[in-house]
Amino acid sequence: MLTTNYLFFTSKNRIYNQNKKDSYSLMIKAGMIKKLSSGIYIWLPTGLRVIKNFEKIIRFSMNNINAIELLLPIIHPSNLWETSGRINDYGDELLKILDRKKKNFILGPTHEEVINYLITHEIKSYKLLPIHLYQIQTKFRDEIRSRLGVIRSKEFIMKDSYSFHMNKKCLQQTYKIVLNTYKKIFDLIKINYCIVQADNSFIGGNISHEFHIFSKNGENKIFLDKKNNYFLNNHLKNNLTFNQQNRIKIKNSIEIAHIFKIGKKYSDSMNVYIYNKKKIKKKLYMGCYGIGISRLIAAVIEQNFDSKGIYWPNSLLAPxxxxxxxxxxxxxxxxxxxxxxxxxxxxxxxxxxxxDNRKENPGVMFSDIDIIGVPHIIIINNKNIINNNIEYKYRKTGFQNIIALDLIIDFILKKLKLNKCFNIFFPKK
Structure with missing residues (x-):
């Protein structure tokens, strides 16, 4: 992985404006993304490596709770959305296209209709339930105001999953498992987040929870009362125990995940059913669980940067x-x-x-490595190497030390093995 190609994009953005303290400017300077149009971004090689790292953690976590990965199409026949009744509910955010035969299609912002179509045509017995299916896929929404780079964009990457059940109790069990799994994921990557009860909106159902990461650049406002309960702004009026005198803190936040107990909304509208043991026709209960991967990357950067650039809260997230x-x-x-x-x-x-095999001066090399946030830095110069020593630097804290050349590999391996992500990236054979 020589740097000639990977730092090509970074080298054109060396001057980091310390007054611009948001993930968008950092990701541009680090050569992670490039704007193509409003709300549409190219993921450059360094940024793509970070995406793959997040995906690895998410796949590990989802497989660990027996969710099954598939890949649903981006293009949806519009008649599916007409059947569910959401083609009008979604409003102008829905991107619509015509094929050469003038047939109407939708670029999927979410996949409830498609997954229900699949369940209807593939799951024929109650013995196959419950089932939990997930994907990592690109989504599309015609955002009225794209902002902060990939935090609110027209094209974005999500992990979304869908579970199907014969009864409410079974749905509740899976909902709780996913809730705890999301906690583990966000604890693993060491971010400061909170969980709030939220509106289901046009997704459906009556119970949902959002995960928010705190950031001064966030577009949501989270309220914290004296009992350490978190509320979204639009939930204050619905919470009888909360009043303005009780409020002690307001924090800006970015939504990074949302889980829903949808119930039978799509079973009713799309006629999704299974015959139970007694051969009685039963509509299925459904859960929906999403993580905004591209948004999560930006949100993590919002919490983890300094005057030199990005530092990653978990080193195995770094490119x-x-x-x-x-x-x-x-x-x-x-x-x-x-x-x-x-x-x-x-x-x-x-x-x-x-x-870094470029013919650049050391200042440029150090600057580029710091801004993309490589956690473990080995500096080799003639003065040290003739004595079989190298210089080690830890990006996050700035800690530096002289280490014997023959000890550096074991030194870094020991540091990585202390990381809870180590077994995800380097599974035992």
């Missing part, structure tokens, strides 16, 4: 775990030789490592 910066490599053959030796050793161990 690279280790960066090697050789000083004047082309003037000192021993620096080049030892840099490539360490680089190849990390590669053989499956550690994501980046070696």
């Amino acid at each position: 690279f775990v280790v960066a090697i910066i050789p000083i004047n490599m082309y003037n000192y053959p021993i620096v080049k030789k030892k840099s490539f030796f360490i680089y190849k050793k990390f590669i053989s161990l499956g550690i994501k490592v980046l070696l």
Whole structure:
């Protein structure tokens, strides 16, 4: 993973404006995204690596609760949305297209209609229930005001999953499992979040919970009362125990996930049923559970940056775990030789490592590595390497130390093994 290509986009954005303190400016400067149009972004190589890291954690977590991955189509026949009744409910956010035969289609903002179509045509016996299906897919919404880069955009990446049940009790069990799984995911990546009861809106059902990450740039407002209960702004009027005298804190936030007990909304509208043991026709109960992956990446950055750029709260989320910066490599053959030796050793161990082989001055190298947030930095210069030493720096805290060359691999491996994500990225064989 030499840096010639990966830092190509970063090198054009070296000057980091410290007055712009939001995820959008940081992601642009770090070469993670590039704006194509309002609300539409190209995910550049470094940003894509971060997406893949988040996806790995989410897949591990979903598979761990016996959810089954599939992939649903982006393009939906509009008649499905007409059947569910949501084609008008969704309003102008729904992106509609025509094919060459003038047939109407929708670019999916969500997949309740499609998954119910699948269940109707594939699940024929109660013995196959409950079932929990998930996907990681691109979604589309014609946002009236795209803002803060990928936090509110027209095209975005989500993990959405759907569970189907014969009764409310079974739905409640899965709902609770997903709620706890989401907590584990967000605890694992070390973000400061809260859970609030929310409106189901046009998704359906009557019970849902949102996960919010605190950020001063957030578009939502979270209220905290004296009993440490969180409320969304639009829920204050519905909560009898809450009043303005009781309020002690208001925080801005970004929604990163939403789970719903939908119940029988789509079973009723789309006639989704199964015959039970007694051969009685029963409409299915449904749950829906989403995580905004592209939005989550931006939200994490909102909480984790400094004057130099991004630092990742969990090192295995970073695009690279280790960066090697050789000083004047082309003037000192021993620096080049030892840099490539360490680089190849990390590669053989499956550690994501980046070696800066550009003919740039050290200041540029340090700046680029800091802004993308590589957590473990190895600096190799002629003065240290002739004594078989290298310099180590930890990005988040700035801690620096001189370490013997033959100890650096084990030193970093020990640090990674302390990380709760380690077994997700490096499963035991």
